[in-house]
Amino acid sequence: MRNALEGETPMAAKPKENEYEDIPGTFVFNAERSRQGYGINMFCMSLMKDVNRKAFKANEAAYLKQYPLSPEQTDAVLKRDYNRMLELGGNIYFTAKLGATDGHSFRHLAAVMTGSTQDDYAKMMLAGGRSVEGNRSKSGKYDKPAKKAAAKTAKPKAAAKAKSRSKSAKKRK
Amino acid sequence: MAKIIAGLASSHVPAIGAAIDNKQTEEPYWKRVFSGFEKSKEWMAKTRPDVVIGIYNDHASAFSVEMIPTFAIGCAAEFPPADEGWGPRPVPVVKGHPELASHIATSVILDEFDLTICNKMEVDHGLTVPLNLVFGSPKEWPCPVIPVAVNVVQFPPPTGHRCYMLGKAIRKAVDSYPEDLKVVIFGTGGMSHQISGPRAGLINSRFDKSFLDRLTSDPKGLAAMPHLEYMREAGAEGIELVMWHVMRGALDDKVKEVYRFYTVPASNTAVGHIILENGAKPAKKAAPKKAKAKKPTRKAA
Numbered sequence: 001m002r003n004a005l006e007g008e009t010p011m012a013a014k015p016k017e018n019e020y021e022d023i024p025g026t027f028v029f030n031a032e033r034s035r036q037g038y039g040i041n042m043f044c045m046s047l048m049k050d051v052n053r054k055a056f057k058a059n060e061a062a063y064l065k066q067y068p069l070s071p072e073q074t075d076a077v078l079k080r081d082y083n084r085m086l087e088l089g090g091n092i093y094f095t096a097k098l099g100a101t102d103g104h105s106f107r108h109l110a111a112v113m114t115g116s117t118q119d120d121y122a123k124m125m126l127a128g129g130r131s132v133e134g135n136r137s138k139s140g141k142y143d144k145p146a147k148k149a150a151a152k153t154a155k156p157k158a159a160a161k162a163k164s165r166s167k168s169a170k171k172r173k
Numbered sequence: 174m175a176k177i178i179a180g181l182a183s184s185h186v187p188a189i190g191a192a193i194d195n196k197q198t199e200e201p202y203w204k205r206v207f208s209g210f211e212k213s214k215e216w217m218a219k220t221r222p223d224v225v226i227g228i229y230n231d232h233a234s235a236f237s238v239e240m241i242p243t244f245a246i247g248c249a250a251e252f253p254p255a256d257e258g259w260g261p262r263p264v265p266v267v268k269g270h271p272e273l274a275s276h277i278a279t280s281v282i283l284d285e286f287d288l289t290i291c292n293k294m295e296v297d298h299g300l301t302v303p304l305n306l307v308f309g310s311p312k313e314w315p316c317p318v319i320p321v322a323v324n325v326v327q328f329p330p331p332t333g334h335r336c337y338m339l340g341k342a343i344r345k346a347v348d349s350y351p352e353d354l355k356v357v358i359f360g361t362g363g364m365s366h367q368i369s370g371p372r373a374g375l376i377n378s379r380f381d382k383s384f385l386d387r388l389t390s391d392p393k394g395l396a397a398m399p400h401l402e403y404m405r406e407a408g409a410e411g412i413e414l415v416m417w418h419v420m421r422g423a424l425d426d427k428v429k430e431v432y433r434f435y436t437v438p439a440s441n442t443a444v445g446h447i448i449l450e451n452g453a454k455p456a457k458k459a460a461p462k463k464a465k466a467k468k469p470t471r472k473a474a
Contacts, residue, residue: 019401020328020400020401020404020405023372023404023405023409024371024372025370025371025372025373026367026369026370026372026404026409027369027370027409028328028404028409029326029327029328030327030328030329031327031328034238034327037238038238041233041237041238042237042238042239044233045233045237045238047258048234048255048256048257048258049256050256050260053258083370083371086369086370091233091238091326091327092368092369092410093232093233093326094233094237094238096232096258096368097233097257097258099258100257100258100259101258105187105188105191105440106187106188106368106440106441107188107440107441109368110368110369110373110374110441111373113369113370113371113373114371114372114373114374115371121374124374125374125376125437125438125440125441126438128376128378128437128438129365129374129375129376129437129438129443130367130372130373130374130375130376131375131376132365132375132376132377132380132406135372135375136405136406137405142405
């Protein structure tokens with residue numbers, strides 16, 4: 001079998017180390033983030049049980065003490081700063097359980113992470129979604145130069161908005 | 174003997190499940206999505222598989238970050254729906270096919286695909302949404318389903334090539350199972366979508382359409398696509414598309430595309446769907462010759 005199977009298809013090229021870090025507005029959940037975010041993700045897993053969801057909602061800070069979270073991670077969870085959670089090793093499929101505990105859908109979280117209002121985000125999706133043009137790479141390596149699309153697709157704007165949002169959220173707390 | 178007669182691929186967006194569970198399928202937004210699967214339901218009703226092999230990914234339901242199997246096969250008698258944070262979906266328990274599943278596990282492991290064997294596993298929307306899309310919402314799923322979970326959560330997922338070759342090994346396993354069973358294999362997930370970070374909402378319809386084209390016509394070439402390309406072009410979570418290669422690898426090199434559907438959006442993602450049948454006539458050259466040969470005899474008669 002092995003011989004019959006071998007070499008039929010060229011092997012997919014191995015990604016160069018962290019080449020995907022060049023993709024804008026994206027936190028790839030790799031082994032390093034997985035290690036770093038173990039506590040966040042295991043906390044989120046616990047929210048699959050209704051009894052835990054209730055306990056968490058009753059006293060969030062106390063509940064979080066059961067998990068090995070850094071102060072930054074605890075802060076991000078309490079403030080529902082979803083981008084920051086991803087940056088600190090959270091994974092969207094896990095953090096979505098926190099969203100669900102708050103009664104929010106994936107789409108709601110996505111809008112929050114892009115710094116859009118729910119309405120604007122829904123409109124963007126109905127209009128065909130965020131264009132890939134101008135959103136392929138930070139370095140510009142994969143995007144055609146001087147494309148007007150780049151300005152339209154709001155990659156920097158969305159990121160900036162999200163940042164300022166999390167800053168203002170910090171102030172509020 | 175058991176036989177894989179067809180494969181289909183479908184996105185498995187959780188919001189589609191929520192729309193079904195909350196009875197919103199008649200709302201215009203969702204009707205656009207569900208109407209694209211009417212033909213598939215008809216096709217399914219006609220095809221009536223004895224077993225479905227469902228290639229899907231677990232979304233932190235059965236597997237957390239404690240254990241991340243790259244490939245896992247469900248050999249249990251049944252797989253209850255998982256509580257994904259909203260309570261378990263009100264869908265039937267997925268009944269497995271432990272005999273065929275164990276046979277596949279044995280065969281592919283001896284063929285050097287080291288699958289994790291799961292004798293107890295909950296399944297999430299990744300598996301149950303595609304079942305709804307093609308079977309509707311019956312009280313019981315019409316046939317046993319063998320879940321095969323692929324890690325696409327922690328980078329790196331298996332390569333497209335590895336997935337494609339696993340499909341071939343599954344095909345070989347099914348072919349050697351002594352009972353007469355009609356098997357349909359599902360590839361799920363995708364198409365283009367990013368649900369995380371400031372780039373969320375990314376949709377690349379051109380990429381998706383080309384992917385659908387090549388899935389039929391150039392499966393080997395398509396399976397060689399590197400991870401980076403999926404993530405860059407189709408969104409960070411667009412990499413779920415590697416799972417479609419398992420389905421495609423389990424089919425003949427040459428297949429008949431019987432149906433295709435594509436729409437944007439469903440929640441954050443593009444929805445893509447395709448049905449491919451085995452048994453496409455390979456005799457391109459032979460066919461016209463025969464026709465030519467026949468015509469004159471008819472005339473002469």
